Amino acid sequence: MxxxxxxxxxxxxxxxxxxxxxxxxxxxxxxxxxxxxxxxxxxxxxxxxxxxxxxxxxxxxxxxxxxxxxxxxxxxxxxxxxxxxxxxxxxxxxxxxxxxxxxxxxxxxxxxxxxxxxxxxxxxxxxxxxxxxxxxxxxxxxxxxxxxxxxxxxxxxxxxxxxxxxxxxxxxxxxxxxxxxxxxxxxxxxxxxxxxxxxxxxxxxxxxxxxxxxxxxxxxxxxxxxxxxxxxxxxxxxxxxxxxxxxxEPTTEPLFVLENVGFGFEAIGSKTGLSPDGQHFQQAIRQALAQARVSSADIDAVVLHSPGTPAGDAAERAALRAVFGELLPPLLSNKWLIGHTLGASAALSLDFALHVLATQQWPAPPFATDLAAAVAHPIRRILVNAAGFGGNAASALVSRLEVPA
Structure with a gap:
C-alpha cells in the first residue's frame, strides 16, 4: 500500500x-x-x-x-x-x-x-x-x-x-x-x-x-x-x-476515517480451504495495523469474516489470537442477519462497523455463539476482516474521528 x-x-x-x-x-x-x-x-x-x-x-x-x-x-x-x-x-x-x-x-x-x-x-x-x-x-x-x-x-x-x-x-x-x-x-x-x-x-x-x-x-x-x-x-x-x-469542518456529527486496508495470501493445496491458523488473516491484519501505525491494543472491536463454516470460523479466531493474544477484542458479525454476500460481504461488514461506531450499539444473536453482546467501553476503532477462496484475505481499519466542538 x-x-x-x-x-x-x-x-x-x-x-x-x-x-x-x-x-x-x-x-x-x-x-x-x-x-x-x-x-x-x-x-x-x-x-x-x-x-x-x-x-x-x-x-x-x-x-x-x-x-x-x-x-x-x-x-x-x-x-x-x-x-x-x-x-x-x-x-x-x-x-x-x-x-x-x-x-x-x-x-x-x-x-x-x-x-x-x-x-x-x-x-x-x-x-x-x-x-x-x-x-x-x-x-x-x-x-x-x-x-x-x-x-x-x-x-x-x-x-x-x-x-x-x-x-x-x-x-x-x-x-x-x-x-x-x-x-x-x-x-x-x-x-x-x-x-x-x-x-x-x-x-x-x-x-x-x-x-x-x-x-x-x-x-x-x-x-x-x-x-x-x-x-x-x-x-x-x-x-x-x-x-x-x-x-x-462545521459539523456536530462524527467523521469516519478509513485508515487502511491490509492484504494477505496463503498458497495451499485446496482453493476452497485455508490453514488452521489463518495465515492469510494474520498477514492482512498485521499489514493493516503496521501501515496505519497502530497496535493491536488500539482495536476496540473486530467485525469478523466468519461465514458460519466451522473450519473458517476457527481459523479466523486462531489468527486473531496470534495477533491479539488470548484476550480478544469484542467479536461482531452481521452475517447472521444478511447471510454471506460473497463479493459484497466486506463492504457490508464495513458498513456495519460504521453503524457500531456511530451508535455504539448492535443486536445480540438469538443463538449460542462467541459473538459479543454490548460492552462497557467506547468503540472508537474497528478492524474488519474478509477472506475468500484462493487463499486471499483483507483487513480494513476504520475509526471515529472526534471533532472538537
Missing part, C-alpha cells in the same frame, strides 16, 4: 447499502429471521419487499437499466445513497471541481444475466449482441460511474472472491493517497441467488441445514456448518482531506 502523509485522512463522506435488512445497516434488536426459502430448497438472505420495490423502480427509470444484471442494479442503489449522503449531487462544488472515480468489487459479477444468456445459447445456439458487454465484470463500475454522472474519473472493477470489496477500497485509497484522484465511490455488490450458484454452494458441503425461520446462518456457533448465501451491496464516498481541514 502507498505510504501516506500523516496529516492526510481518507474520510468516508457518505455510505449506502442494500441487503436482507433493506436499506438500513442493522436493527436495534434481533427481529424475526430475515431469511427466506429459495425455490432451490435452501434458505437465503434475499431483499425484503420495500428494497425489492426500490430495485424495480430503479430498473424502470432509465431504458438502458432494464437490461442490467441485478448485481449492477444493487450497486447503483447503494452508490446513489452514498453520493446523496456525501452531498455529491450533480452541480455541487465537489462535482464541478473534483472528478469522481469509481472502484467496485464483485466476486461473480453479472451472475443472473450470464446464466440467462448461457441458457439462451444452449436452447437456440446463439446469443444477443448485448451478452458480452452486459456480463463483463467491468460493467459494474462503469454503470455506477454512468449513474453518478462521472465522465472524467477512473472506473475500476475488482474480483478477488469474497474480499473483492476490500480490494476495491484498497485500490481507491492508494489512488487517493497518491494524488491520482480526490473523490471515489468504492464498495462491493453481489446478486448470487440463482439456482446454479446455490447448487455450487451446496456441492461444497457447507450450506446450513437450518430452515429460514431458524436463523440458519450462525457465525461462531460451531458445528454444523451454517453458511447461507445472501445478496446485497454497500458503497462508500471517499475523499482525501487534511486533518486540519477535517477538524475545522
Amino acid at each position: 502507498t505510504e501516506f502523509v500523516a496529516e492526510d485522512l481518507i474520510l468516508i463522506r457518505g455510505r449506502g447499502r442494500v441487503s436482507a435488512l433493506g436499506l438500513v445497516p442493522a436493527p436495534a434488536a434481533a427481529p424475526t429471521s430475515p431469511f427466506s426459502a429459495h425455490t432451490a430448497g435452501l434458505p437465503v438472505a434475499a431483499l425484503p419487499t420495500a428494497a425489492e420495490a426500490a430495485v424495480t423502480q430503479l430498473r424502470r427509470q432509465v431504458p438502458a437499466y432494464r437490461q442490467l444484471d441485478r448485481t449492477v442494479l444493487l450497486g447503483l442503489l447503494a452508490a446513489r445513497q452514498a453520493t446523496a449522503a456525501a452531498g455529491w449531487h450533480s452541480g455541487s462544488a465537489a462535482a464541478l471541481h473534483h472528478p469522481l472515480a469509481v472502484s467496485m468489487g464483485s466476486s461473480r459479477g453479472a451472475t443472473q444475466r450470464l446464466e440467462e444468456f448461457h441458457a439462451e445459447f444452449l436452447a437456440e445456439g446463439s446469443v444477443s449482441a448485448a451478452a458480452s458487454p452486459l456480463t463483463t465484470l467491468g460493467n459494474v463500475a462503469s454503470w455506477v460511474a454512468f449513474d453518478a454522472g462521472s465522465t472524467d474519473g477512473a472506473t475500476l472493477s475488482h474480483s478477488s472472491t469474497c474480499s473483492s470489496a476490500f480490494q476495491a477500497l484498497g485500490n481507491a485509497m492508494a489512488w487517493l493517497r497518491a494524488g491520482m484522484a480526490t473523490r471515489f465511490l468504492a464498495g462491493g455488490t453481489e446478486a448470487p441467488l440463482t439456482g446454479f450458484t446455490l447448487a455450487q454452494m451446496r456441492a461444497i458441503g457447507i450450506y446450513s441445514p437450518y430452515a429460514a425461520a431458524q436463523w440458519p446462518c450462525r457465525p461462531g456457533a460451531g458445528r454444523p456448518s451454517t453458511f447461507v448465501l445472501g445478496e446485497g451491496a454497500a458503497v462508500f464516498a471517499l475523499e482525501k482531506v487534511s486533518r486540519a481541514r477535517a477538524a475545522a
Whole structure:
C-alpha cells in the first residue's frame, strides 16, 4: 500500500447499502429471521419487499437499466445513497471541481444475466449482441460511474472472491493517497441467488441445514456448518482531506476515517480451504495495523469474516489470537442477519462497523455463539476482516474521528 502523509485522512463522506435488512445497516434488536426459502430448497438472505420495490423502480427509470444484471442494479442503489449522503449531487462544488472515480468489487459479477444468456445459447445456439458487454465484470463500475454522472474519473472493477470489496477500497485509497484522484465511490455488490450458484454452494458441503425461520446462518456457533448465501451491496464516498481541514469542518456529527486496508495470501493445496491458523488473516491484519501505525491494543472491536463454516470460523479466531493474544477484542458479525454476500460481504461488514461506531450499539444473536453482546467501553476503532477462496484475505481499519466542538 502507498505510504501516506500523516496529516492526510481518507474520510468516508457518505455510505449506502442494500441487503436482507433493506436499506438500513442493522436493527436495534434481533427481529424475526430475515431469511427466506429459495425455490432451490435452501434458505437465503434475499431483499425484503420495500428494497425489492426500490430495485424495480430503479430498473424502470432509465431504458438502458432494464437490461442490467441485478448485481449492477444493487450497486447503483447503494452508490446513489452514498453520493446523496456525501452531498455529491450533480452541480455541487465537489462535482464541478473534483472528478469522481469509481472502484467496485464483485466476486461473480453479472451472475443472473450470464446464466440467462448461457441458457439462451444452449436452447437456440446463439446469443444477443448485448451478452458480452452486459456480463463483463467491468460493467459494474462503469454503470455506477454512468449513474453518478462521472465522465472524467477512473472506473475500476475488482474480483478477488469474497474480499473483492476490500480490494476495491484498497485500490481507491492508494489512488487517493497518491494524488491520482480526490473523490471515489468504492464498495462491493453481489446478486448470487440463482439456482446454479446455490447448487455450487451446496456441492461444497457447507450450506446450513437450518430452515429460514431458524436463523440458519450462525457465525461462531460451531458445528454444523451454517453458511447461507445472501445478496446485497454497500458503497462508500471517499475523499482525501487534511486533518486540519477535517477538524475545522462545521459539523456536530462524527467523521469516519478509513485508515487502511491490509492484504494477505496463503498458497495451499485446496482453493476452497485455508490453514488452521489463518495465515492469510494474520498477514492482512498485521499489514493493516503496521501501515496505519497502530497496535493491536488500539482495536476496540473486530467485525469478523466468519461465514458460519466451522473450519473458517476457527481459523479466523486462531489468527486473531496470534495477533491479539488470548484476550480478544469484542467479536461482531452481521452475517447472521444478511447471510454471506460473497463479493459484497466486506463492504457490508464495513458498513456495519460504521453503524457500531456511530451508535455504539448492535443486536445480540438469538443463538449460542462467541459473538459479543454490548460492552462497557467506547468503540472508537474497528478492524474488519474478509477472506475468500484462493487463499486471499483483507483487513480494513476504520475509526471515529472526534471533532472538537
